[in-house]
Amino acid sequence: MIQSFIFDMDGTLFQTDSILELALDDTFEHLRSIDKWNSATPIEMYREIMGVPLPIVWETLMPNHSMEERELADAYFLERLLEKIRNGNGALYPDVTEVFTYLTENSCSIYIASNGLIDYLEAIVNYYRLDRWVTEIFSIEHVESLNKSDLVRSIVQKYGITNGAVVGDRLSDINAAKDNGLLSIGCNFDFAREDELAQADVVIDDLIELKKIIHSES
Known part of the structure; x- marks a missing residue:
């Protein structure tokens, strides 16, 4: 799991x-x-x-x-x-809160690793109260290289993650998973590209699919 x-x-x-x-x-x-x-x-x-x-x-x-x-x-x-x-002009993707609730109820830890800036990420987390589920937010500002693989590595090392997955829509997320020995889950959402998703271990069309993937082996 x-x-x-x-x-x-x-x-x-x-x-x-x-x-x-x-x-x-x-x-x-x-x-x-x-x-x-x-x-x-x-x-x-x-x-x-x-x-x-x-x-x-x-x-x-x-x-x-x-x-x-x-x-x-x-x-x-x-x-x-x-x-x-x-001002509430943005929106989360469908099922984020349901999936986060399900993951935490099943003793999974949740982190955010983003190329976004700290203030931007915190604004989203605060507005949608994602801190109810998220252990910690990691911004690309936290690593000098500005490399997503390095950012994910810092999370893996800090929390001793051995059985985990990276969920994202772009190649940088997929590579970050592979470079750190994690399962790569590609999201076929708005900005995704077919050639990049082809390199993911698993591709989902909706976050709700994570409720099944949680019990797979990474």
């Missing part, structure tokens, strides 16, 4: 698309208003790289801008995201 579950946040627990495009558009509208951007919001480009750490996001979306300008965009974007989360 799997004893520990490490969840990604964006595109796995939290329906990021419910606030992402709004916050991104707000950010680039702000950049246009201060003459730091003169074209459309690169939403499609962001979708292509969804899930990577934010420093890489801004390097990709704003390759010809200075570090200072990228940091300006990053700070503004984060504020808009936090505002929308606290």
Whole structure:
């Protein structure tokens, strides 16, 4: 039986698309208003790289801008995201609370490992009261390498996890599981890619499927 579950946040627990495009558009509208951007919001480009750490996001979306300008965009974007989360504009994926309750009732520990920033993750956890089930939140800010495998390794080492699974929608989550000897569970949700999911040990279309997977061997 799997004893520990490490969840990604964006595109796995939290329906990021419910606030992402709004916050991104707000950010680039702000950049246009201060003459730091003169074209459309690169939403499609962001979708292509969804899930990577934010420093890489801004390097990709704003390759010809200075570090200072990228940091300006990053700070503004984060504020808009936090505002929308606290206003209740976001949403969890279906069955998150039911699954979390089931896992904890079956003596499983739950962790979150995300490429999101600490303030962002805490805003989601606090608004939806996920701390009722989650042992600890781990942000990519906690590892110097900005590598998801290293982040998951820090959880494994801290809590002595030997029989666990990583649940996420992107290749970085799948690789993080494999690199740490854990079961990789790919989520076929909004931002998932078929070629990446093909590398997962198990693929689910709904989190409720974890209620059966919990009793499998990792």
